[in-house]
Amino acid sequence: TVKWSDIGGLKEVKQRLQEAVEWPLKYPDVFKRINVEGPKGILLFGPPGCGKTLLAKAVATESEANFIAIRGPELISKWVGESEKGIRKIFSKARQVAPSIIFFDEIDSIAPRRGQESGAKVTERMVNQLLTEMDGVESLERVIVIAATNRPDILDEALLRPGRFDVIVEIPLPDKESRLDILKIHTKGMPLKGVDINELVQPTEGFTGADIKSLTREAGLNAIRKGLDKTEYVTKEDFKEALEKVKSSKK
Incomplete structure (x- = not known):
């Protein structure tokens, strides 16, 4: 398991993740009492090798949450409907084992801007499924989605609207x-x-x-x-x- 102390530097990033992920998962009663909703999704972006995955693992450990890690490309299936089914399964499992964190690494591979290239029907359906799960009728009670990308510029803009990936955190090169x-x-x-x-x-x-x-x-x-x-x-x-x-x- 990875703890905050295993990650060098990034004080401000850790603080933001504590507030956005650890506090809502660990102290849900306080958030209810004050009538504040924690974010549903957090997007981490920055160059490869700067600790995005480590940070997601650490915040899961520190929040005492179950950690479900998915690499974007693993979800893409050539069979019609399989990729969306994969996303549904992940969210269903996360709800069952809440408090939990779903971590999508390389989210740009499954959620690029829609309508950009031919043959992108699979990713379009996946973006739609992801949005459905995040906006869903079934509430994401004590489930937080963290996604990582090196290319925030190619992500579907719908993901970045309020109520989805509300918190966007840059992971810079270490100073x-x-x-x-x-x-x-x-x-x-x-x-x-x-x-x-x-x-x-x-x-x-x-x-x-x-x-x-x-x-x-x-x-x-x-x-x-x-x-x-x-x-x-x-x-x-x-x-x-x-x-x-x-x-x-x-x-």
Whole structure:
């Protein structure tokens, strides 16, 4: 399970997800008493490797909610009606196991703008089914939908109307403070010798969280390559070599 503490930086994003997801699921009585409805859907967007999936998993853990994860492309079926049936099943299951979070990764693959391309009948029907479920007669009692995309510009606009994906959160590339946090998380438990983590913050500018994870892994492997069963530490040199090999996936 992933917790907030496993994700470096992104303080504001975590705060927004707490308010939009964790609080309504954990304290439904308070929301009823104050007569405020929590959002039905949250859209996370930003470059790949910046932690959208991790954030969705963490908010499910922290909300003590069941987590149902779906990759958009997995739902697309060439059989007529199968894709919509898939969406209906997901929502039906989520209602049964509420409080729950449905996480659609790569939502742009199942909900691009309608009427844009030929052969897009399947995705048109899927968008319609998704909207039906979110607006549905059957209320989404303690079910929240989180979706992630790298391409918010190609999403069907109907999804972004009030009462659907009400909360739109950008997951940016990690800033200095976040990179330091992420470096600390991934070097925790790693025996370091002569390594000052602060010195790695500048050279990792432009790195995603996933890039930083790859960097620390590569540094560890460098140490193992040199000493194999005699390896005791990961050194500054190991990180220096790793930085030459692991580049920002955004450049």
